[in-house]
Amino acid sequence: MPRILDTSELIPIIAELVKKACYELDDNIMDSLRASLEKEESPYGRDTIRLLIDNGEYAKAEGIACCHDTGTCVVVMEIGQELSWRGAPLRDAVNQGVRKGYEEAYLRKSMVADPLDRVNTGDNTPAVFHSEIVAGDRVSITVMPKGGGSENMGAFSTLVPAAGAEGVKDFVLKTVEYAGGKTCPPMIVGVGIGGTMDYCSWIAKKALLRPIGERNPKPFYAAMEEELLEKINRLGIGPLGMGGRVTALDVHIEYYPCHITSLPVAVNFQCHSNRHARAVL
Ligand code: SF4
Incomplete structure (x- = not known):
């Protein structure tokens, strides 16, 4: 009996991942920025890195975007081959989650519907969605806002x-x-x-x-x-x-x-x- 998930379960999860990704730089990047201070010889360079660290800490503490460009929302899913889905098409659920996250958190909407007529979609959808089929019955969802x-x-x-x-x-x-x-x-x-x-x-x-x-x-x-x-x-x-x-x-x-x-x-x-x-x- 395969494990069954309703695609609607993804919507609030993706919305929260959008907010978390835009507000919080994780320890890996923050530690790497701190370590880079030791390597930087230029005073301007060191001042700049200090500002980037302050910015990352402030964004996390205050719950605000760490950059004004909250990007194209790249969503990567690794889907276990023993998992089955019901409900709306997966891609629609992904876009609903992205829309919810960007709207609720007032994150900048940067997507244009047609690359040549340049009309903003108004909700930062569609996401750029990648999926890979892997072993097992779990699904891993990664949200990666990608600045221009x-x-x-x-x-x-x-x-x-x-x-x-x-x-x-x-x-x-x-x-x-x-x-x-x-x-x-x-x-x-x-x-x-x-x-x-x-x-x-x-x-x-x-x-x-x-x-x-x-x-x-x-x-x-x-x-x-x-x-x-x-x-x-x-x-x-x-x-x-x-x-x-x-x-x-x-x-x-x-x-x-x-x-x-x-x-x-x-x-x-x-x-x-x-x-x-x-x-x-
Ligand atoms: S590349 Fe874009 S998203 Fe990245 S820091 Fe610069 S302005 Fe922000």
């Missing part, structure tokens, strides 16, 4: 396979350099390598959900993460682009098998306002 500044600077390219690891690193570094301060650093750099054009971009985003400080389990990619982090932090962009050492708090690489003729690579940035909240049902 960092999202706008992401990039994708299909390299020739001969470009290899050096080509990938070169693409990542050029993308970071081009982005400069527009991603609101210090940031997390998500890198997807492999798959297809769509899947590569998805794993670059998924990489941003990994806790700061956690390395890819494969030693080759773990070493590449560390090398890129060091090189990015030598570019001199610094906190909010004010100059300094701390441009990235971490680099996370995810990879996937790909076609013999392809070497896809995607970069997705997450600003210091690294917001996500998760619940498991």
